[in-house]
Amino acid sequence: MKRKYIPWAFLSIPLAFYTVWVIGPTIYTMYLSLTEWDGMTAPQFQGIDNYLQLFNDPIFYTSLVNNFKWLVIFMAIPVVIGLFLAILLSKEIKWARGYKAAIYSPMILAPVVIGLIWSWIYQPQGGLLNNTLTYIGLEELTRGWLSNPNTALYAVIGAAVWRHTGYVMLLFLSGLTAISPTVIEASRIDGASAWQRFRYIILPLLKPTTVIVIVITMIQSLRAFDFVSMMTRGGPFNSTNVLAHYMYTEAFKNYNMGYGASIAVVLFAIMFIFIVMYLRQIRKGELE
């Protein structure tokens, strides 16, 4: 066999599968977004009608705004706490290994499992949260966390934050171990304060890790389907709906496959920005 065909001999079967099950479907969804289709009869091509309809769809707007809130909270809480924990745990602390394992343990639980357990925590009667609030004398704060449209979204995000923080911590920890201790030591000898060390030495050296953390956090927050589906199904009054969940309901509950496809394309387009950021970071690593 000619030398230049050799890699393709290895790649042909995997690429064939990948084309049929991933690449083809991605392109086909883009086509379907330009059609009206009930899933039974043939899809009817209708141009950009679905996208025009999206512009006037209040549920679409609510979902988009909720995605945005989700993103902002995900960027704020898990990333900051994760970084803080990573810095603390990278020092010589007793039981550091145990703490690390405890903090990232929620990661191995399925989102569905976490959603179920947290639904119980938020239960108005007998739930852990309301019971604890009553127990410590804050009874006026108790409420039906998931049935109240003002708190439901934040309650769902809270469960997701609990799962994601440990992951962020792990990523930062692995980034921190790559920083040479002599650099830190040198700055200490030069009299830099703890804050200066963090701001001018550690943070810049952590930049590649930070890019990966931000991108993974963004993508995780946009993928949030399981939590919403398990905890609220998007309710009450769509107050917890997000694009990933709205797409599923339109396509598979209401059989508006074409319309569902257009929501999927919007979600894909938003995520594509972060995917490109990630790929650039990977490529930069390759060229070095």
Next chain:
Amino acid sequence: MELSIHQKKRIRQGIIFAALLVFTIVWLLPIFGAVLTSIRTMDDIMNNGFWSLPKNVTFKNFFTAWSEGNLNTYLKNSFIITIPSLIGTLALSSLVGFALAKYKFKGNMFIYLMFVGGMLIPFQILLIPVFRLSNYLGIYNSYWGLIMIHTVFQMGFCSFFLRNYMITIPEELSEAARIDGASEFKIFYKIYMPLSLPAIAALATLEFTWIFNDYIWALVLLRDDRLKPVTAGLATLKGNFITSWSVLVAGAILATIPTIVVFVFLQKYFIRGLTMGSGK
């Protein structure tokens, strides 16, 4: 009293230690809460509040979830779906990883980035066509539909991972084999695969958890309740035992045991897999 630098350092470390201890306890409260709930009766919790001493400890909730809640069937299904998917995706991705790591050719970087990008796309962009495809192939509402999509979709991450591992295997090894007349496939099979076993172990640990924990594909590709994996099964359970939270939480704990077992025994590999590509 003047404190020495050494003493100050010890005090600071003591404070950090205590703060971390408190944080960790609060962090694990949902897990403690779940375990405590699963071994009590609903009446006990409702009448005496969550923060009361359990009147009696019972494992009845686990038995109810296991047999009446069909967790036995759901867990069996999860294994039937996860294990073939795991083998399939590791086999296909080893081929990709090897080709991308070993050979310089036009399109190498493009294919690499395509797999890396592919692992990050939202499932929503695939749901409708894959649903239709599995209908067309007659594997809708069977284990095969799920096995196929998991096998192929997870190739994105696995190829990325294995390529980056295999690229560190020195070229001299294959040169030597080639002089001895080994074919390229033999080099892959006899040299690269055995040397990549640690990476494959790390990957298998991660992928087991991910495939086992999948929910959305089970919703889209299965109709029959008897075929559902444990994630989708828990959603059914939630519908059938609406107010029996002790049974539901016991079910959630049962559903998690397999991934906990994998994690406890293979923790080292799990973390190595997760942090790959970020610490450079």
